[in-house]
Structures are given as C-alpha cells and as structure tokens.
Amino acid sequence: MSRRIDADVAARNPVAGFAGANFSRMVDASPTLSACLRGLHDRREEELARALAEATGASPEDIAPRTAAALLTAAHRVLFQRIQQLTLAGRTNDEIARVVAEEADTAFALLEPALADYAVA
Numbered sequence: 845m846s847r848r849i850d851a852d853v854a855a856r857n858p859v860a861g862f863a864g865a866n867f868s869r870m871v872d873a874s875p876t877l878s879a880c881l882r883g884l885h886d887r888r889e890e891e892l893a894r895a896l897a898e899a900t901g902a903s904p905e906d907i908a909p910r911t912a913a914a915l916l917t918a919a920h921r922v923l924f925q926r927i928q929q930l931t932l933a934g935r936t937n938d939e940i941a942r943v944v945a946e947e948a949d950t951a952f953a954l955l956e957p958a959l960a961d962y963a964v965a
Contacts, residue, residue, distance in 0.1 A: 861927030889917040919951040
C-alpha cells in the first residue's frame with residue numbers, strides 16, 4: 845500500500861487528494877460531499893478486507909483481514925486528509941508532494957511492526 849501512495853503522490857493523483865484548491869474547498873464546505881468522501885474511504889477498506897481474506901484463505905468474518913485493511917486504509921485516509929489540509933492552506937502540489945512523501949514513509953513505518961509478516965507469500 846505504501847507503493848500505491850508513493851505512485852499517487854508522484855503522479856499528483858486527484859484520487860489521492862490532489863484535486864486542486866477549488867474542488868477541495870467545495871468538498872470541505874459541503875457536509876454531503878464530505879460524507880460521500882468518507883463513504884468512498886469506507887468502501888476502499890471493505891474491498892481491501894475482502895481481498896486480504898481471499899488472499900490469505902480467511903473467512904470474510906475473520907478479524908485479521910478486517911483489522912489489516914482498517915490499518916492500511918487509515919493511513920491512506922490520513923494522508924488524503926493531509927493533502928487536502930495542505931491544499932486548503934495554499935501550498936503548491938510540489939510542496940504538498942514533498943511533505944506527504946515523507947509523512948507517508950512515517951505512517952507506513954508505524955504500521956510495519958504490526959503488518960510486516962501479514963499476507964506475505
């Protein structure tokens with residue numbers, strides 16, 4: 845998952861949060877759009893949990909794939925929110941990318957002790 849955010853940051857991917865100041869302000873100001881965004885984050889977590897359960901042979905109700913998915917997608921959600929925060933603060937995409945690339949390393953390093961041996965073939 846950290847490779848995904850690295851690629852998204854390098855590409856300034858709007859799906860990762862690089863949506864521009866006008867769009868970011870619109871979402872930030874709208875409770876409806878903010879709720880929709882949260883729903884998209886939740887769906888990502890559900891789909892990742894399903895994929896992890898399938899990859900590890902676990903049942904869909906197993907706590908391990910659901911917990912791993914929650915941890916990984918929480919890091920993505922925090923980084924997305926950070927991109928939005930920096931965008932709304934007027935930072936350029938290049939500045940945001942530098943900050944978020946470092947912060948992504950920190951976020952995923954925090955997860956590594958818990959997930960380093962999970963779902964590895």
